[in-house]
Amino acid sequence: MSQDKSQRGPLQRRREISDHVLTEGSASAADLAEMFGVSLMTIYRDIDELEREGVLRKFRGGVTAQPSGVFESNVAYRQKSMRAEKEALAAKAVSMVEPGMSVMIDDSTTTLELARLLPRIEPLTVVTNFLQTINLLAEERGIRLMALGGDYDPLHDSFLGVPCVEAVEALRVDLCFVSTSSVLGGFAFHQEQHIVAVKRAMLRAASRNVLMVDHSKLGRTALHRLAPLTAFDLVLIDDRTPPDVLRSLDDSGVRYEVAPT
Structure with a gap:
């Protein structure tokens, strides 16, 4: 039986957030919170950690894998x-x-x-x-x-x-x-x-x-x-x-x- 997303640990959740954003290009924090059944505060902590690792970058209200003038996309993207x-x-x-x-x-x-x-x-x-x-x-x-x-x-x-x-x-x-x-x-x-x-x-x-x-x-x-x-x-x-x-x-x-x- 598959595990409910809200019950998954932070490391697994961040991997799944990363995979989702690398596939879609970007996602809003609200959509991610609903998708994983956690609070916006939890999602923002996840986003902060993924940005610190250089996997994704934040923008107002969400996260993206797309490049900017000062940020190159992750190699997987x-x-x-x-x-x-x-x-x-x-x-x-x-x-x-x-x-x-x-x-x-x-x-x-x-x-x-x-x-x-x-x-x-x-x-x-x-x-x-x-x-x-x-x-x-x-x-x-x-x-x-x-x-x-x-x-x-x-x-x-x-x-x-x-x-x-x-x-x-x-x-x-x-x-x-x-x-x-x-x-x-x-x-x-x-x-x-x-x-x-x-x-x-x-x-x-x-x-x-x-x-x-x-x-x-x-x-x-x-x-x-x-x-x-x-x-x-x-x-x-x-x-x-x-x-x-x-x-x-x-x-x-x-x-x-x-x-x-």
Whole structure:
């Protein structure tokens, strides 16, 4: 017999709140209180704890998994969003990779889709700080996998901080693939300073750099400027990108290609 939601402990309830919000995108505190049969005060305590853990963020009257200009979504939420577009970008990106290359990929869920395709192009050297990519490629015999160390960040499921930056700076790779959370006015942006530091180091460590962004990230901004789009040898976007954004890229002289979904 299933347990009544109101009788479940706080840890289990918070897991279920998190799962619900990651699936729906957001929820009001009142709806959550009714759903779990507890008081609003209890729900707000749960929300405070989930925000402290970096799983979700509060807004007036509720909680959300969606990004803002200063908050990046939890990796579990990002994995569920824009899957078709990310797969299309990955299919386009993998055509640039040749056997024998060294390839660096960041901790984005967009480049994770590229990582799924890399075993078909062996031998390769792959460098990453993303734990999910490390686990994905760890047993691929044709791939020399180099894991970038640092401080583990559960929100991003990756290794960051000064040790990671220093590990990147000791390398030189043929290709680097990164994504970011927003693009506006000829620049790529990200919400978090420690993420920006690692991505910038990756761009400096590569002979060629590719930015992979789906259309939902275009026309939005975030707190920290990562790099001008002209710093990338190629920008990959999907075919749902609005015409005015394409005109802006044309006017700014950014080299881009469109991936069909």
